[in-house]
Amino acid sequence: MKINLKSLLNPQIDRRGFLKSSALFSGAAAVTAGLTLPFKTTKVQASTLAESADKEKVVWSACTVNCGSRCPLKMHVENGEIKWVDTDNSGDDNYGEHQVRACLRGRSMRRRVYNPDRLKYPMKRIGKRGEGKFKRISWDEAFTDIAADITRIKKEYGNEAIYLNYGTGTLGGTVTKSWPPGGSLLARLMNLSGGYLNHYGDYSSAQIAAGLSHTYGGWANNNSPSDLENSKLIVQFGNNPAETRMSGGGVIHHFMEGKAKSNARLIVVDPRYTDTAGGREDQWIPIRPGTDTAFIAAMAHVMITENLVDQPFLDKYCVGYDEKTLPKSAPAKSDYKSYILGSGEDAVEKTPEWASKITGIPADIIIKAAREIGSTKPCAVIQGWGIQRTANGEIASRAVAMLSLLTGNVGINGGGSGAREGGSSIPFVRFPTLQNPVEASIPMFLWTDAIVRGPEMTAVKDGIRGKDKLDVPIKFIWNYAGNCIINQHSDINRTHDILQDEKACEMIVVIDNHMTSSAKYADIILPDLTTSEQSDFCMDASAGNMPYFIFASQVIKPQFEAKSIYDICTGLAEKLGVKEAFTEGRDQEGWLRHLYQLTRAQDPSLPEFEAMRKQGIYKRKVKDHFVAYQDFRNNPKANPLSTPSGKIEIYSEKLAELAETWDLAEDEVIHPLPVYAPTFEGWEDSKQGNYPLQLTGFHYKSRTHSTYGNVSLLQDAAPQEMWINPMDAQGRGINNGDLIRIFNDRGELHIAAKVTPRILPGVVALGEGAWYAPDGQKIDHGGCINVLTTQRPSPLAKGNPQHTNLVDVQLVNKV
Template sequence: MKSKLKQLLAPKFTRRDFVKSSSALGSLAAVAGSMSLPFKSNPALAASEPASPQSEEKVVWSACTVNCGSRCPLRMHVADGEIKWVETDNTGDDTYGSHQIRACLRGRSMRRRVYNPDRLKYPMKRVGKRGEGKFKRITWEEAYDDIANSLNRIRKEYGSEAIYLNYGTGTLGGTVTKSWPPGGTLIARLMNLTGGYLNHYGDYSTAQIAAGLNYTYGGWANNNSFSDLENTKLIVQFGNNPAETRMSGGGLIHHLMESKARSNARMIMIDPRYTDTAGGREDQWIPIRPGTDAALVAAIAHVLITENMVDQPFLDTYCVGYDAKTLPASAPANSDYKSYILGQGEDGIEKTPQWASPITGIPVDIIVKLAREIGQAKPCAIFQGWGLQRTANGELASRAIAMLALLTGNVGINGGGTGARESDYNIPFVRFPIPENPVKTAISMFLWTDAIIRGPEMTATRDGVRGKDKLDVPIKFIWNYAGNCLVNQHSDINRTHEILQDDKACEMIVVIDNHMTSSAKYADIVLPDLTTSEQADFCMDGKAANMPYFIYADKAIEPQFESKGIYEICTELAKRLGVEQAFTEGRDQEGWLRHLYQLTREKDPSLPDFETVRKQGIVKRRDPNGHYVAYKAFREDPLNNPLSTPSGKIEIYSERLAEIAKEWELPEGDVIHPLPIYASTAEGWDDPARSQFPLQLTGFHYKSRCHSTYGNVDILKEAARQEMWINPMDADSRGIKNGDLIRIFNDRGEVHINAKVTPRMMPGVVALGEGAWYAPDGKKVDHGGCINVLTTQRPSPLAKGNPQHTNLVEVQLVQKA
């Protein structure tokens, strides 16, 4: 590790240094990111400053509220109005089941986010082209007036459907400050009081699985908690990597490994990359080509069926469409799942392991052995992560994996599961009230760029528009609060750049954030938001298996520079829009916190009072049932506890999907099907385009950041470098050695980044951690390692979601390009 990392571990940095880092900008136009890093030790500066007596240190409970699955408590040690250092939860006896909620290194580096050189310090207005990052300083009053005037003008000219709240997950779990779901935010409250806005459905994390398994289980599909794995015999994880995606204080990786140790269950990991969750903890790693999980499942199903390992009574009682006995009357003959597997369906192909092997890249004997293990283990827990559904056929893949739980009758029992991602027990909490949106129209969260350039052309049957047959107007105003999906986290950045450059198309973009992100550089108005450390809020919804908790994150320091919180921002805009009283209902931010907590305590009187919670910082519970078991009541009594599917049962064959498949207009190659079948896709393993771009590119959540949050903290970037993972065979054939600077490219863009040559990546597939900050050089080449320079904006068939793990690329040494 470089000496710089050692310097950063013990920085001599004060708030005065932080203030000085931006004083030269004044009211002049500023180019974002031009400030030097203020964390460097500067002995000369320190010696020139007069010594001041240290004030008494106080400890204030705060939190990290990023979108990692946890909400982690942070104990801020504050002196002289400055956060000196950060520790994490110190409550309880720290035995498993009442363990401490320990933040990871990201949360513990919160001080470096608060005092970051990229920190937004005052309102700014764009003076250059969008994306250049050139702004001038303006007053808050000027910013409020510009935004209010723009809202009023656009509503008058185009209607409320032209206003859009973009997806953002920079701050989650709060009551006042949360940015997700956008429809539950204070901006949504303000917009709904003044005419509404164009809504969206789905999200960048789970669009395809949410849509797909909705047709199987009805609504959001739950699974058993990881804590319940102490009751299982076999754990099979498809693309699930909690050691990196759930590494934080909620402790899901801790629950997984503690429960596995108690049950002594075998764990099989199916993933193109040997992940940190495997990392010596697994009993078997099975590499698989991206986008082919449904083919593997079909071959496993073939073994289970032909070797009589299916749970026929379960399938007959609880499911629709496994075989002819439970097939809906509207379905054609031989359109059941069993017929599809045995080659008696419409395609006439028997889904044997020999058929699946060349598709998946998995040897036949491994498929057969895996199938027999799943069929013979009683009970067996099947889980899937969200990465594999973030593909061009993700809806089919997510439904297919659930079939393994259904065929073996493992749903609704301890030690079993549903094939979805792990679920948790949570403490109910009353949320900020949001008035009904007068605008009933919604688009997929992934198609907002299309809605800018071809809004009135977008229809229900071609583009998934909901609430009406087509959009009437394009998007003209975008709110982007605590999110980086305007650019960095949205696919095909070069296409997005071209769309946003035209300020006659989308006429106003308002970004509210802590830092000058890639998205903020495309704003017309930038507003500096408070960090969690500078305001108070309740923080909940942490993924924590059977040990839920919530945090009271108090105000640790005063707002830095001219930053203001989302409640004050919306209140000031409400004044100008004539709805201040309706928006505030006469309460300030703390008044709302007290009010919402009082309503929560009325539903659960066992909770401590407000002042006690504020003092103790965190409230922990245990699941009174021991473990969360999904669909337990349905399994015990399906007649009195039906699912929310049309049949009230688990639908292997979906009549609704059969109708959609007939009615919707789909691009060539896209598939919607009533059964969870396997389908090839554009840019899949068998696409002819592999002759030009032979490598499949997939993404993964990287430990040094949460999506793009913390992506500008140098100490984390240095500890876990952004690199492209490539198998030694693929590297050798290209003359690439570990650490070499490479170019990753396709017809959408190019990225220059260092190579990580490792056998932890299967041949033919490369991987790049998502969330790295986009750093273009003006020639459409990114030097930050941002995967979305390479991803496509072609949506998935059913959810119209983001297929950001379905990409074809080529890789070369930069010097040989």
Template sequence: MTNIIEESGVLNITRRGFIKASSAVVSTAALASGISLPFRSNPVAAAVSDQVDEKVVWSACTVNCGSRCPLRMHVQNGEIKYVETDNIGNDEYGDHQIRACLRGRSMRRRVYNPDRLKYPMKRVGNRGEGKFKRITWEEAYDEVTGTMQRLIKDYGNDSIYLNYGTGTLGGTVTKSWPPKATLIARLMNLCGGYLNHYGDYSTAQISAGLNYTYGGWAYNNSFSDLENTKLNIQFGNNPAETRMSGGGLIHHYIVSKNRSNAKTIIIDPRYTDTAGGREDQWIPIRPSTDAALVAGLAHVMITEDLVDQAFLDKYCVGYDQKTLPASAPKNADYKSYILGQGDDGIEKTPNWASKITGIPVDTIIKLGREMGTNRPCAIHQGWGLQRSANGELACRAIAMLSMLTGSVGVSGGSTGARESDINIPFVRFPQVDNPIQTSISMFLWTDAIHRHHEMTDKTDGVRGAERLQNPIKMIWNYAGNCLINQHSDINRTREILQDDKACEMIVVIDNHMTSSAKYADIILPDLTTSEQDDWCMDGKAANMPYFIYAQKAIEPQFEAKSIYEMCSQLAKRMGVEQAFTEGRTQEQWIEHLYAETRKQDPSLPTFEKMKEIGIYKRKYDHHYIAYEAFRKDPDANPLNTQSGKIEIYSEQLAEIAKTWKLKEDEVIHPLPIYVDSFEGHKDPLTSKYPLQLTGFHFKARCHSTYGNVAELKAAARQEVWINPIDAKERGIEHGDMVSIYNDRGEVRIAAKVTPRILPRVVALGEGAWYAPDGQKVDHAGSINVLTTQRPSPLAKGNPQHSNLVQIKAVQKA
């Protein structure tokens, strides 16, 4: 029943859970399938009272979808019986209930999941084999601190790395990203620091690219402002599947666009649910060719005198010769690039753009005219299109459309970035400065294990130092699945991690036996949000921001402990306990942070009132308008760019392009130009692998979170989208099992034959839990078996949507 590998004591197991146990070695298959978790507050309890003790407790879903949805836990006798969502407010826009999606409503199934980690464990087999031995918390703490002290002595603090993880992104005490905001970072910085990372798997290319355009993170108008626009254009933006809850943004998107009655155009290789009959036009586009479309649109607007010349002259640098920096060569401006007067000598006509993008010439011409004559124009881009090999250039190009139309900084307009919103300021957990200045791209940690000696600032984007001094010898993996599941080229990653002489210690802190947890040396079981108190912040409801006081609904399950308690105990052994805790418990920190917040904003409810109401909403009668002050007075409110203006031509990027060492097919450019990407539609590799594979965020999961909830997997099956033309060529019918493969690996999954995907393009939802069969063939539909670890040129980010594959039908039985 439980597939016990080896017994060294007595392990009494029932279908209701562990009653008594001593040391034993158990496989992850046993943990996943052989043991059912009890649906009561404590599996060790000997008896349950006949009297029903019922209460309703406010909690939250804190995963990384961009939402923060309130949950109301109905608890009976210490067990969560069912989950409801917000019941405060009404159905009026701007005063509505923040209703969780199906994922959040299935939280009970996460808390009581068969995959739940129950107690500390130590690896006893080969790394990745999934064999662990149960140990005590004291043994776990001693093992971790002992190894950490040895590695710091032998290699230095920069040999210890905090891996990317966003499983509890919405928490405050439990926050798992950015790294400096986590309690692991606080602990490590008190002990001498750690090797940091910059960027993230979601936005590396856009945050790096638009930083050189707008100076820092690029904001955009809120979706609520769509009610004031004249034209609504969404590049690869799909809130109906990525931010689909009441705490997300699809609600504001739909209501606001309907109020404006503006024409809505969706540009995406896939006909998404955000389109779903609510759009006026779907323009399918080849992946990684958005910058070519922008160039074709720009050609129409420039040659037909439809650009906002006054805006470009006053607020921008590098549109034409008049505003080009003195350091730039002649004809290095954007207008010259479009008209073919630049270095490449190619005029970026709609016909040129059509051949690259697959979009008809007439469609490009019509869209360019619509944009030039309907101002202000709301242009938003999702984050999927920048997760490509030329993503930095693509995102900068889309922003050009907001500049050409003069839409930046005005109501109804846009910046070309993803939508932004209003947040309620909140005092966060205090941070300790990291004594280690060196950081790497979050995407290159596998490289830093086995080739650190080659990694420099000019070749691999190392920051804070000219090169890496030490390899990664220890990894903290807290609330994240990027060790395996969410990192590219899983088979290559597995090979790197299986060598425990290279990276010597991996500590995984999580709720469930994820794909990454199977590669741990030490597993520490974490509490879910339902088992502890925390503030859940940054609720994204456009002009109605909110936060939630998530309170403990049930007692901790099994032997799981909070991240605060774990770090406090580790700090004690490292001699920094007082500095870490400052004499407070987790509950005291919760109250202290709120007291500090109320000092800044006394209008907030009292702490006792927040316990009662659970959720606090603040209504605004205005929209978020990005760079509004800059638009009104650019001299008094300059941007954080070198010039203080919007930089179409970036002198900084020109210098980077000269000094960094790039491969022949990699381009960093001062202008937002179009270049072909590796593993794009023109790559010679298409002769072997003719289909472009792109990923998308799947509604049944938030990345990989909720990926082990059986009911959600049944409600939304994992399938690969393929056009009927491509399916017919391969003898594939809807529902057939197919093999998707390239030189990196193979995935077998059912086919979804649909005209909602462009021919020669296939799509697979990201985040499915990797399930190999022993022959390196995945049967769950994990896209990262097929993605490359080759980073993008500037951000060194993950080009997860630049992949070439082939698909064939699997022989029917």
């Protein structure tokens, strides 16, 4: 369907070109490629608003979805209804004090609030899980049934059988936050009721968090994107903020401003020519998925043999680059330099010619890139989370960091650590969730396994933490503001079969705004309020040189019978006998005032509560860019890292220990060094079986994961398509726009083809987050990539390898 631009530019015209009574966007809104709008919004004076108050009121709200930004929205309300949505118009728009303009997703908030899929009242399942058949029930009946099931399951199995599933639908909120689940109000409720089975890691960054923690200790920071104004070269590995973090407060704005100031060269390494490249790049290096470590090893070979490494930095700050800094426990020749030069255990020299066969990158390009990175300083190496979301993503994340380490760019302006971008924030006191009495924790990706084989799961095989093994399977699931029950979890057909067995997981409670794919698998559904129907403080997640937070006020009255998560938990707390302990005598407004008072006690410069409500957004310009590990670089003895050695660990004794003690499959690799290891369902396997194409996913600009996936206007602007190179398409008789079947032994989906040279031959790509829409024959017509992804976890983090898949593609009419 074609988009009528008039309907987007004029809030009084619909997409057919007809007048309408209410509007979606401000008159300044326009379709873009997914970036923040390239013009200034019109300032609205307070006096103008006062003059029209009898006709219209304007209320500050926010978009709090999981895109890495929090964006302010100005909701224009008439007679209790949102008529159109504007965005930030405060400040003079000088960089560092700029307007935080929401992207087109946030500006479509009105279509989320009034969406046909909106959940209206509590419901109880009457069909099979997944059928979407429910009956309406009262709130009291819902609370009574849920409390009874919690009490029964606690008595029969213990609190370890109750699980808070992963959800990120409301991110950055204070009362409403869904991530991490351990920081949500449900966690507070369950902690007052005996606890719950916890999880660690997340779908976005489990592998990089685990991998780089063994390099830098703890969560690995990087310089803020605003610091790119000091860089001479920027190297992006699988990082695409133009689509993932595309608002005025997001990384892409700071990236563009910083790069414009420095005029730094940009190298983009990605199998797909992304919108972040989009004419900004000086070089695009398309690479086969899962082979980044081989590419980096070959560049390291060039740097070492041509004396382009920063030896003094490696000697002073790092462990295990060469033999003289190896730990005493390490075998001889187990250092990184020996591995690269072929004198290590595998006796393979990691030359550009060796890597070229693996990566598909010509040797001369590898050599040129290595020389440029090795001779240009400061150089900012940044990795997105795409390359670590693979079968050996932990190793890949450590490998990217090697480029920063070999060149000594860590801890300096314009350089970086090789991790994802960092940033500054304004400290804010968050809602207390109390201590979880249950010690056991599972990797978040293995919750379906914990249903079917919970007591078989152990620490050394499945990464169980807090105890050696689980005692009971998962019997009760809380799913708040998340679509991971089915849509965002891997191997949907397997998950469907597991959830169909009501004797396995006995109760699933979904709290959400819409009838998502996951909500259809609930036993009881509780309708949640949107951000527009309640008040909350919302924090920015990835600011560069201007951190901020938003007071999102209640814009309209709650729709239908929906309740806030605070009121839902309060009602359940009363049934469970912990209401007083849960509320501490406060309602939601009372908690907001209390938490803000505590925050202002730490920072008296913040506005008063009512002034903040009126102001809507608070911005703070940061004088100095955030530079990761700067204190360590300046004085490593006074500021040691939290690694066992206190230094940057290229060779990790802890990883060597895990490699020896954990129960791993033959093709699973945990290694003390960032070595290249072929992945299951990787490029090597594509030459041997029935599925010759590597399928990778990407975050799509029409959605934030699955949020906004049911907004028809955004679907029309950026339809779900599978990217395929003309060479691969021609051999299959596929033309642009053809309906194709993408399939492997896990499932099949039908979707339109996007034939484009912007994807490497042998690789196809599909935007993640599209809503699962099966036809009853296990064929998905919504384009949900997780019909095809595997539930086999990565070796170290036990994370999701959702970009490691082999598939084939055919025309639908070709069987």
